[in-house]
Amino acid sequence: MQKNPSKKYRPFPPISLPDRQWPNRVLSRAPIWCSVDLRDGNQALAVPMNVSQKLELFQTLVKIGFKEIEVGFPSASNTEFAFNRRLIEENRAPDDVWLQVLVQAREDLIERTVESLVGAKKAIIHLYNSTSPAQRRVVFGKSEKEIIEVAVRGAQWIKVRLPRLKGTEIMLQYSPESFSATEVEFAKEISEAVMDVWQPTPQHKMILNLPDTVEVAMPNVYADQIEWICRNIKTRSSLIISLHTHNDRCTGVAATELGLLAGADRVEGTLFGNGERTGNLDIVTVALNLYMHGIDPELDFSNLNSIIEVYERCTGMTVPPRQPYAGELVFTAFSGSHQDAIRKGLNEWKENSREHWDVPYLTIDPADIGREYREVIRVNSQSGKGGVAYLLESEFGIELPKDMQREFGPIANDEVDKLGREVSGMELKQMFWREYVERNLPWHLLSFDTESKNGIVKCRARIIYKGGIPHEITGEGNGPLAALVNGLCSITVVQQYVGARFEISNYSEHALGSGEGAAAIAYIQIKTAHGKTRWGAGVDTNIELASVRAVLSALNRL
């Protein structure tokens, strides 16, 4: 890197717009959306999509609700041309969907493009030429006047061919490519020259697309450029002003949102931001950003996972795990404090005590886009007891009592810390089983029977201590557990082990699963004469035995 970057690079000159209006506006409705996945997105793939992949993605775009879809560059290759023909001849586009095609200002290419559209119901012909000083100088070696002539000739070649498309509803679109790096005065001049040819009216508008082909400035500068054009271009009411941002400075979404505040009507972009270099605008993000402010985006992402699946299959691209809204980790909290806050927020929402969504760390309800609450919490060494308990309950129906969560949480965290990675729900269950359910040393139960008379329960148990000979224990109480505790506390070895005696200080149980053969789990906390407490857990198809095992588990953990 340069020690002094100003020697090599210079700041982008600001637009003079002292009374800019856009900072005081708010967005209140969805723009017109145009997907350019099948053209700009496709152009940027290492292996461009074949016809059947393009067809599958086209159908998905229609299902999402796009009414304008740039389907390709039909003059660029036979595949592109054939795709267009199939869409039209097989009647694949619904009546309200516009097929948009891109073309350069060259007569042979325009001829082929018009040919590709014969028989279409609705079509947008999109003409472009590049206008920035660098493009004029380096690529074309043309003056401003000559660049305007290129655009005007292209517009005329299209206009004279329109009678060939009788029966097709046509809309015309012009893009001064590299608009954001072009002087606004020149962008206005060239756009007005094209308008002079096409003669749009408020009843039959043309689309003026103003691309941020390469992001060269902050998004507020793009917004100024858009507002400047909206205010200075002639017959604004005959135009649909369209945005087309790329993401070189990682502000494609911000530039689009500010561009909409600045007066644009329409947005071009792709699913998940696929496109040249750092990508096109991610339309999913802009649409769901509107949604999270209560604005209907008029695009349906309620099953985002299936859209991701089609997108990844057709393009060969992957959606990164932290992609806004769509990424696998977006609705996952790793830190304990986040998990606790999310659980409280979700509970408040479930209890219906709030009118509007206000859950900490979750900008929208994941369920609205087909994601699951299950994904909200995972467990690593930073997770709190809440996360651990949530996972055991949501995946295995293990409902740890609150106080037991406080005991097991740190135990699980220590184990996860040693592993140095995130653990699955199954691993967490195994930790719980090892720590509680499978603890049968030093005390191991061989058998347990009870008989009850006049409300008094008598028990008989055979228990081994430290692998020695079995102790025959008898006891009585007002229930099987009371009888067991009474029996245990009557033998010397237990008295020495616990320090005189112990009692049951907490108890709960529930079924694990349903049906006759379902096991039950019991959670028991014991307290010794010295005030020491320990939790234990036992599992058995017989609930009485599950409780007895839980007592021994607690004893084994003293």
Ligand code: KIV
């Ligand atoms: O990024 C761009 O400028 C384009 C144009 C062809 C609209 O894709």
Ligand code: ZN
């Ligand atoms: Zn582009």
